[in-house]
Amino acid sequence: MSSSPPTASRGGRLALLVLGLCWLAVLFDGLDMFIYGSVLPHLLETKTFGLTADRAGDLGSYATFGMLVGALAAGTVADRIGRKKLMVGCVTLFSLASALCAVSGTLAVFGLGRTLAGIGLGGLLPTAISMVCDYAPRGRGALVIGTLMTAHHTGGILSAYVAKWLVEPVGWRAAFWVCVLPLLFAPVLARFLPESLSFLVAKGRTEEAHALAARYDTEPPAVQDPKQRPADRWNALLNLFRAGEWSQTLLYWLASFGGLLLVYGVATWLPTLMRGEGYALGSALSFVVVFNLGGVVGMLVAGRAADRFGAPRISALWFALTAVGVYLLSVHLPMGVTMAVVFLTGVFLNSAQTMIYATVSLRSTPGNRATAVGWTSGMGRFGAVFGPWLGGQLLASGHGDLGFTAFALAGVSSMVFIGAAALRTSRRGTADEGGAELAAAH
Incomplete structure (x- = not known):
């Protein structure tokens, strides 16, 4: 890494890198969230697992219940292990959970997969928002957040195309296998995504936080009251x-x-x-x-x-x-x-x-x-x-x-x-x- 002083343009490029990585993570979040609704008409039509409308509604609630658990737990877990590690863990979890759905032979196993996916999905979004807020250039926080939030709906668009291209010719399991592909993205996050500034400050790593803040052309967060x-x-x-x-x-x-x-x-x-x-x-x-x-x-x-x-x-x-x-x-x-x-x-x-x-x-x-x-x-x-x-x-x-x-x-x-x-x-x-x-x- 160069030892030359960081410049505003360099800081802007690095901030875009953080936004881009988080945007892709949230894109995969949206894909995994919407894929169930996209394949549901086919599942009901073919009576997969003997699926009925009321059971299908229950399955849809499993994922959202998992999101509730994930969202509530995200703050506590992130405070312990860091936001970067939590994001990598969430992407890994909902990708593996989609693999469980893809290989499931019973409705119970499929439901377990959707619940686990929901936990990963619920933990990822608030953590990603925290990350981009930390590294947003001065005066661009609202724009950065708005841009990130578009990724979730872009994932919904992608889910519809995945279902249109794969469900009829290949089968519904292929759609969930596509949702496993973000697993390949987890090492990229682990390699290139920096740790959250807020987490570094909370852990007393203020020098590291100030160095990263200078590189990303943003204000370091205030030191929290230890009391x-x-x-x-x-x-x-x-x-x-x-x-x-x-x-x-x-x-x-x-x-x-x-x-x-x-x-x-x-x-x-x-x-x-x-x-x-x-x-x-x-x-x-x-x-x-x-x-x-x-x-x-x-x-x-x-x-x-x-x-x-x-x-x-x-x-x-x-x-x-x-x-x-x-x-x-x-x-x-x-x-x-x-x-x-x-x-x-x-x-x-x-x-x-x-x-x-x-x-x-x-x-x-x-x-x-x-x-x-x-x-x-x-x-x-x-x-x-x-x-x-x-x-x-x-x-x-x-x-x-x-x-x-x-x-x-x-x-x-x-x-x-x-x-x-x-x-x-x-x-x-x-x-x-x-x-x-x-x-x-x-």
């Missing part, structure tokens, strides 16, 4: 319920529950529900591509709109538009119109939930912001578990046509809850502060 105790963190949680804050906190949690129910319910069941509306399998998978393209655009648009009009207003409006779009999907419209509706639904749905985190961040005190956003995300994860299960139950009971209606109602409920919460307190903080926090809990 911070677990009791202080519990006190931060209790502050969310003191002095009349309990009602606002519960409204945020309920909005997040409905938002993630909608996100993961639609992500799991969109191809199957569209197939039930009379569309061919190829067309149903094309909707997944268009939906995730909308998600990419939405992530880039929502932040700018929130900066101008306020995150609470955008969140409420986005959920209202999402509810309309999801409901319209139950109406058999001309193909071009349906594609437009799917695209716009993707634009609003995926970023509406993100705007909940922005709202919570903006309306929290600086000392309690991380706790407020983290717990809002955690409570929402229960909705992520419930959404896939709900879709399966509706299909199993012969009410699959009500699936889009049920998900639309979830959007309406989140609109009401986030709107009510926004009315209860005056705006605090700045849009820039919210932008840095909002993605960390997604």
Whole structure:
């Protein structure tokens, strides 16, 4: 390595390297997350493992439950072993779990594979966001986070193409074998990804952190107070319920529950529900591509709109538009119109939930912001578990046509809850502060 002084351009190139590596990791995260929904119509049609709609909903919830476990455990594990090692471990875990799905001979083994994959998926995304935040060039944090978040939906697009190209001619197992390929990427992460600045500072390796920060043209994080105790963190949680804050906190949690129910319910069941509306399998998978393209655009648009009009207003409006779009999907419209509706639904749905985190961040005190956003995300994860299960139950009971209606109602409920919460307190903080926090809990 050269001993010459680092330059801004060199620091920018290295920061792009960190972003690029994390972007690829999150791309594989999205591929593994969406692949189940992409192959699900085929699994149900061929009755693989004797799969029924209600069991399929259970399987979808296994992965989201694993994500809940992974997200909750990620912070503790990262504090012990470091964010870099955790990212490598998460990529390895969900890749091997996909191999388990690919070779599974029973529904129980397949379900175990999806649960383990969920743990890896849940731990990866918040860790990757932390990494790119640490190395983002000065004044570019929001742009870097927004760019990273597009990778998840790009993975969803890739999952649809994998299913279209492989499931019919080769079989569903081939799709899961593709999801094993990120295992080859784990050594690349281990070799080229630097350790998190926040982790180095927390471990007292301040000289190493300052050297890396200078190389990446970014500010090193402040040294944390060594007197911070677990009791202080519990006190931060209790502050969310003191002095009349309990009602606002519960409204945020309920909005997040409905938002993630909608996100993961639609992500799991969109191809199957569209197939039930009379569309061919190829067309149903094309909707997944268009939906995730909308998600990419939405992530880039929502932040700018929130900066101008306020995150609470955008969140409420986005959920209202999402509810309309999801409901319209139950109406058999001309193909071009349906594609437009799917695209716009993707634009609003995926970023509406993100705007909940922005709202919570903006309306929290600086000392309690991380706790407020983290717990809002955690409570929402229960909705992520419930959404896939709900879709399966509706299909199993012969009410699959009500699936889009049920998900639309979830959007309406989140609109009401986030709107009510926004009315209860005056705006605090700045849009820039919210932008840095909002993605960390997604």
